[in-house]
């Protein structure tokens with residue numbers, strides 16, 4: 477007799493127990509139970525998980541029974557993340573998303589493994605000086621490294637793993653501050669890096685249609701994190717809850733479009 481314990485996608489749902497044996501003579505029923513199990517045990521990779529939105533996404537995907545591969549630059553110092561580690565579904569990896577070497581090591585460790593969802597969450601604001609009279613160009617380049625180049629680098633590296641999944645998704649946490657449709661001032665580095673990553677994800681979505689890989693940039697709301705500040709409109713929990721629902725509802729129809737944490741389409 478085979479007993480499989482897991483949880484359904486619904487947050488905080490109780491553990492479910494599937495007993496597969498008497499159905500051994502009914503292969504169709506066995507197959508559907510097996511498929512259900514596979515869906516429940518999807519693997520999600522999230523970058524920048526030691527704090528902020530990434531940490532909250534990690535918590536919520538774990539609560540829902542996913543296998544979470546949580547990455548951050550310095551796992552030893554990631555105390556909140558390490559406190560979640562007694563959940564057997566959590567694997568923590570060191571990853572600096574701007575480093576070719578770090579991404580390559582990470583990719584090698586995942587060789588041949590199925591990845592259902594990649595969430596490019598790690599991001600930076602791009603320095604304190606981002607106006608016409610005072611621009612920190614080094615920080616601007618760094619913003620492009622983290623916010624624009626890294627989501628592409630990681631997505632490209634993980635395509636072989638994503639191709640093994642039933643409903644592969646690449647979700648990049650962008651920002652409405654990069655939207656060309658909104659009139660805005662200042663924050664040149666941040667805005668331009670997010671506008672650019674939106675375009676990168678739109679192009680990627682077109683190139684990955686035939687592989688069935690869904691690609692979406694998302695706006696997480698204005699969130700109370702180190703980046704968003706305490707005056708922001710929503711908590712990390714609210715943002716991650718909305719993103720969780722959105723990510724689990726994505727289909728090819730959504731691919732190549734920009735979405736908000738509330739599941740509404742955003743103008744580019």
Ligand SMILES: NC(=O)c1ccc[n+]([C@@H]2O[C@H](COP(=O)([O-])OP(=O)(O)OC[C@H]3O[C@@H](n4cnc5c(N)ncnc54)[C@H](OP(=O)(O)O)[C@@H]3O)[C@@H](O)[C@H]2O)c1
Nearest residue numbers: 524528529549572573597598599651698699701702703704
């Ligand atoms: N908060 C908002 O209101 C808001 C609004 C729109 C979009 N966003 C976007 O949402 C995402 C998450 O933001 P947040 O508010 O949670 O920011 P946060 O609290 O400042 O966290 C940023 C995360 O990114 C990580 N990170 C930065 N550079 C990295 C690198 N080179 N390699 C790996 N990880 C790196 C940080 O790790 P370290 O601790 O090692 O630095 C941290 O875990 C970002 O992409 C941001 O642009 C946020």
